[in-house]
Amino acid sequence: MQTAKRDIAVSMTGISKRFGPVRALENANLEIARGSILGLIGQNGAGKSTIIKVLAGIIKPDSGTILINGETVSSLTPASVEKLGVHFIHQDRLLVPTATVGEAVFLGHEIGLGPFVSRRAMDRGAADLLKHFFGMELPAGTLVKDLTTAQQKVVQITRALAQKASVLVLDEPTAALVKREVDSLFDVLRRLRDDGIAVVFISHYMQEIEKLCDRVTVMRNGTDVGTVDPRQTPIDEIISMMIAREVGEMFPKRSVTLGAPVLEVSNLRLGGSFENIGFNVRAGEIVGLTGLLGSGAKEVVQCLFGLKTADGGSIKVEGRELALSTPVKAVRDGIAMLPEDRRAHGVALGLSVRENISLASLRRYSRSGIVSRGSENQAVDGLVKELSIKTPHRDALVRELSGGNQQKVAIAKWLSCQSRVYVLDEPTVAIDIGAKVEIYNLLNRLAGEGAAILLLSSDLLELVGVCDRVLVVYRGRLAASFSGPSMNSDALLAASSGARSGADGVAA
Amino acid sequence: MSVSANDNAARPSLRGFLAKYSVLIAFAAIVIFFSVASPTFLTPANLFNVLVNNVVMLAIVALGLTIVISSGGIDLSVGVSVDMASMVFVMLLAAGYSGVTGVAGGLGAALIVGVLNAILITRLNISPFLATLGVLFIGQSTQQLATSGGQPIYLTSGYAADQFNAIARTALFGVPTPVIVLIVLAFAVHVLLHRSVFGRYVQAMGAQPGVAWYSGIRVSRELSMVHVLCALLAGATGILLSATVKSYVPLSGNAFLLDAIGATFIGTTLSRERKPSVIGTLLGVLLLAIVKNGLLLVGWNFYWQQVGIGVLVFLVLAASFGLRRAAH
Structure with missing residues (x-):
């Protein structure tokens, strides 16, 4: 010096x-x-x-x-x-x-x-x-x-x-x-x-x-x-x-009444990644999950979708105990996943908007194994309109859409499935501000319709702006839980860096 | 991005048009060329011969490969499925079993090949290329072991053999029976691949396997089905082959492999995303068959035919992909 x-x-x-x-x-x-x-x-x-x-x-x-x-x-x-x-x-x-x-x-x-x-x-x-x-x-x-x-x-x-x-x-x-x-x-x-x-x-x-x-x-x-x-x-x-000053208008306000717990996680454990993770997400609730790279937060989300199999603990959806070992089971049990790597796991760029949206729910639109184009088109058109997905037509390739619209297609896929629990892994990475706001609005609407939403994000402003409650994972354990006025990016950053524990203490 | 795509769709350029229909244009050009070059080419007798002898069997094998290639994989062992079905079918008939038993046995042999491929690919996670290459080697050795080093088995006249041979050589309302078999199978595969839930899963696995997995699709199960179907179609070809020539010649099925792959890839030029399709594959098969037949009629020898086909495949693919890239 x-x-x-x-x-x-x-x-x-x-x-x-x-x-x-x-x-x-x-x-x-x-x-x-x-x-x-x-x-x-x-x-x-x-x-x-x-x-x-x-x-x-x-x-x-x-x-x-x-x-x-x-x-x-x-x-x-x-x-x-x-x-x-x-x-x-x-x-x-x-x-x-x-x-x-x-x-x-x-x-x-x-x-x-x-x-x-x-x-x-x-x-x-x-x-x-x-x-x-x-x-x-x-x-x-x-x-x-x-x-x-x-x-x-x-x-x-x-x-x-x-x-x-x-x-x-x-x-x-x-x-x-x-x-x-x-x-x-x-x-x-x-x-x-x-x-x-x-x-x-x-x-x-x-x-x-x-x-x-x-x-x-x-x-x-x-x-x-x-x-x-x-x-x-x-x-x-x-x-x-x-931390920059907080941006209020980016995050649309909402007021919902929370229902019964939809997702109940208790004592979840994965060797080498995390242990003793327990939390609930209620109907209409958006719960944030955050932690630094290697903290184990990501692995928690992966276990919830069957991408990794937890070594112990229990995951319940609407009171029913799930044995998640593959995404096949998770999807069947009403869990939807918006993966971080959109191009590898979220949408198939070489397939059309229609094929992407109906992919996880084809059985709904088919009879004896044959897809009924009529009911599929109707459902897809409805979702394209509802989510205002900007696409030339339903048969356009997803490759031709912007990042934000691709993400909406990925969300529409699960809406078509009528999933109960939405697990989102960094859903606004690499999409522009306007599309982000649209996605936040969409999350609010989903929650308003009674879905339970778990949002894994490293964007602290996003967590504070969107979530009812944020859980922080630090070195494999739930270090803190924030809600209401105690929830601000200073506190989240401090808790995820291990500087101090959260105001609410560890969530039950 | 989406705006420019719109413009392209609204005002298709000449290049775009040529790229999209390069197979059809090549097809038309070749038919015209051989019609002029050879007086026998456009006769009903010749076309009948091309259809029955050069198109049907290759097309059925290619239908199976179309499913596999759609799923993002490959099956190098289709020739083995053809041969195994043919071998078991002929052996059973030669031993005096009924035709039904023969067909069931033949398809059963092909099924074993398909299941073996499926296990290697979905359980042991071996890449389709290597897994089916291994099965190809094993299958070839198995045939040589079973036929004392590759001796053909001939069906001497017997009830079932003659009956099958008759079926293979008759016509229904003027359409040769094997052609009817092909039309039925092609329609079934078309519905399966382009209209069914299974087909949609296959396309998704081919387009982006990660997305299929993250959408809750049972990727292993669907992929197993893909390989079993391909083997069964090849097995049906083997039975048809044996019924036509009244014999089983070891290792003859491999002749289909490269032509079927070539036909499927020629067919992908019909689609902007280069996806295989049943119609594309059938066009590819017709194109290859006509070129082979035409070159024979104008007096080219066998070795030059291979060169001709190679050049043709190259030109069609290069024209389609090159023009399409330029159009973008």
Whole structure:
């Protein structure tokens, strides 16, 4: 800090980037100093990953200057930025599972003679490096797939060090790690810092930032809103820097009377992901569920749709105990799922609007196995009109619709099924604001008609705006439940980062 | 996006038209060409011969493959289903069993092949390509083991054999019986694939398997049905083949495989989404059969026929897909 001016490894100033109408970065700045660990935090969509991708040469900025080692660089590519000593450990970019540790460490820089690579030399070199930097000893020829996630991270870091990295950027490196592994990873990062390497640490976990980082840059709405010392700044203050003012009119108001519990979950457990999860969703109620990546919230939702089979506990719909082992059973038992990956699981892009909408409820529109086009068309036309799906005609391919309209088709599929419980997994990811509002209206209407809705989302404003109640999962357990005035994004963010428990305590 | 698609639909360009109907245009051009080039091509006797000998059996196998390819898979073992049905049918008849027993046995043998494919694909999660390739190898060896290294079995005259042979060679109201069999099967597969709930599930699995699974479709069960149906259709072809030629020749079924795949893919050019369809497949089969017959009539030798067919398939697919891309 005191010698910051001399030790700047990377300086990005005035970076802007638009994607069509979306402003991803607006005059954003980032300064990375040698021999220190810089935290980078912000909500989803704040521009963290965009600015990192600009530095990595994956995205070309519209304007702004980048200095690496004091020299202006223009037209970065992933290869040229590595040559300058800036390395990235991406969140989900994994290593080749069948490679040996040596092959993984020297990937792209193989040791050998001419066209022949020497796996033995690479294995030995990798072992030396691992021992030198981390005091880690692995049997020669160990395969990547036999390593723990934490060890794989270390191998990725070793690969960067083998190529003389001077700047190391880690994108949520702790997401898939357990506590002990996180601690040892932190030791590694501290040692690298002491060796003069500049480390950038992107994380959602406030506690980790506080524990590890020397400085933290907070991003919001595509720009950096400040850089502070996390050890001398209260967490609440950092969180309030992250959150934009709440937008009221985006979330339509509603007033419903809640009915009897439709979905009852108790004591649900899945080894390695979560345990002792219990909650109810009543008819007409929208319950939010949130948690950071790796918290187990996602797995809870997957168990509710039979995508994963819980190890224990019970799931009841309208008082009836379900044995969910496949989506087939979940759909039959009245559970609808709006998956996060819309293109892979939500709608078939190559099928028509009609075929998509009737897919889960074809039996309703058929007699002795033959689809009656008349009743199918009638139902589809009704839903297209009801949900105001913008499509040229019912036989248009879903591929031709906008993201928001595709999502409405996915919802219409379940309306056609007359499902009782709607499980939504990040339903507004990658759709524009207007379509978002339409989807929120739709959720309100569904709830108004007596459906029980469970909304998994990492968009805290969305949760506060739409839900009657929000449950927070932290490290595999229900950490807090919020409703009424206690429910605001500050509290949600704090609870999901493990900073404090919720006002209502743990839900029953 | 949707606006431009609208415009395309409202004002179809010449390129779009050529792309959509490239099979039909090629079909018409080839018929005209051979009619001029060979005096015998357009005679009723020749067309009857093409239909019965070159179209019917290939078409029935291709119908099965149309279902499998619609589901996003492939069945390389259709030839084995043809052969196994043919072998069991001929063996039973040769041993003096009744025709009904022979047909049941033949279809049963094909069923076993289909069930084996289904188990490998849905239970052991082997990709359809590898699973059916394995069954192809096993099936070929099995035949050689069962026929002392590939000896054909001939049906000497007997009641059932003659009766079947007669059926295969007669006509009903001037339409050859095998053609009637094909029309009935094609209609049934058309209804199944394009009108039934099952067909819709098959299309969904082919378009986006993840969506089918997330929609509560029993993907394994439907996929098993797909492979069993394909094997049964190939088995029916095997029985028809044996009834026509009064014999079983080991490993003869493989001749259908590549032509049937080719015909199905030629048929996909009819659809903008390149989906297989029964009508498309039948057109593909007709196109291949006519080209083979025509080249024979104008005096090309067998090896050049294969080149001709290869060039034709290439041209139709390239024209359709290339023009369609340009039209977009």
